[in-house]
Amino acid sequence: MGPDAAQRVGKIYGSNHGQFAPVTSSLDSPIWVHSSAVHGQGVFATRHIAAGETVIEYVGEVARHPHDAANPDHTFYFHLDDGRVIDALAHGNASKWINHSCRPNCVPDEVQGRIFIQTRRPVFKGEELTFDYGLFSDEPMSEALKARYACRCGAKKCRGTMLASR
Numbered sequence: 001m002g003p004d005a006a007q008r009v010g011k012i013y014g015s016n017h018g019q020f021a022p023v024t025s026s027l028d029s030p031i032w033v034h035s036s037a038v039h040g041q042g043v044f045a046t047r048h049i050a051a052g053e054t055v056i057e058y059v060g061e062v063a064r065h066p067h068d069a070a071n072p073d074h075t076f077y078f079h080l081d082d083g084r085v086i087d088a089l090a091h092g093n094a095s096k097w098i099n100h101s102c103r104p105n106c107v108p109d110e111v112q113g114r115i116f117i118q119t120r121r122p123v124f125k126g127e128e129l130t131f132d133y134g135l136f137s138d139e140p141m142s143e144a145l146k147a148r149y150a151c152r153c154g155a156k157k158c159r160g161t162m163l164a165s166r
């Protein structure tokens with residue numbers, strides 16, 4: 001396991017359990033990062049957040065080619081409508097720690113090539129923020145692929161994978 005491998009498993013298997021990190025210097029930031037019961041690290045509400053509030057922008061390096069041979073499975077890529085991706089491994093913020101859920105309380109909103117994570121219902125203080133990754137893969141759908149991106153979100157209608165249904 002080199003440094004790349006450690007980064008690659010960041011969102012999938014988690015790391016830094018129990019570490020706390022402030023999200024921004026803003027006192028009003030509604031979120032913070034700490035270890036999650038869902039998996040690895042997660043992002044949690046530090047106060048009540050109303051429905052429709054933008055909690056954070058999903059930032060990173062915008063690239064044409066989503067495939068990184070050293071990190072084929074990492075889930076920090078966010079696909080934009082124009083085919084480019086935001087790679088949060090590079091210059092990402094706390095948004096990359098938001099876990100997937102099949103029944104999420106947030107939804108990503110694309111505005112002119114930028115992604116904003118918004119709440120889709122009111123979120124209680126202390127609640128973990130999630131959105132549906134709807135992961136995209138070039139590989140044909142298979143049980144092995146689904147298993148590689150297995151979901152354990154615990155939702156009643158969990159589809160068992162973080163891949164988009166298609």
Ligand SMILES: [Zn+2]
Nearest residue numbers: 102151153158
């Ligand atoms: Zn699920």
